[in-house]
Amino acid sequence: MKLEFKKILNLPKTFCFEKENLSFVGSLKKVKNNLVEIDGFIKADVILTCDRCGKEYQEKFDSEVKIFASEGLFSGDLDEIIYExxxxxxxxxxxxxxxxxxxxxxxxxxxxxxEKQEICYEV
Ligand SMILES: [Zn+2]
Incomplete structure (x- = not known):
């Protein structure tokens, strides 16, 4: 799903991206000349691999995100992750x-x- 930078305004505009088992909904607005702020929620079913036993399992990913996107290189001062x-x-x-x-x-x-870890904590 692609959006043209030129068409993004200072007023927040909602968007909705849905594909198979994931969705990304929220709003975006221009905060500086070439910088856009995106606030939204990502929901997805993801397959994760357990870092202890190596088993694959499915998990519901449900997360609020705040993301910045810049048109071209961003040279300002910002702690957040910026997608260029x-x-x-x-x-x-x-x-x-x-x-x-x-x-x-x-x-x-x-x-x-x-669960095993919780048992360990009781010892
Ligand atoms: Zn495991």
Whole structure:
């Protein structure tokens, strides 16, 4: 799903991106000349691999995100992650997929391992 930078205004505009088992809804607005702020919710069914036992399991990913996208290189001062786009368009699907990928790269434990861990804590 691509949106033209030129058409994004200072007033927040809602968007909705849905594909198979994921959705990304929210609003976006221009905050500076070449900078757009996106506030939204990502919901997806993702397959995660347990970092303890290696088992794959499905998890519902439900997360609020605040993302910035810039048209071209962004040279200002901002702590947040900025997605840079170079062809005049913001690609929301690219953002949503990389957000999910970054979630996957965190540590995850399946339910069984979480239970075992809880038992350990009691000792
Ligand atoms: Zn596990």
């Amino acid at each position: 786009f170079h062809e005049g368009y913001i690609d929301l699907s690219e953002i949503v997929y990389s957000e999910i990928e970054s979630l996957k790269s965190d540590y995850h434990y399946c339910d069984e391992c979480i």
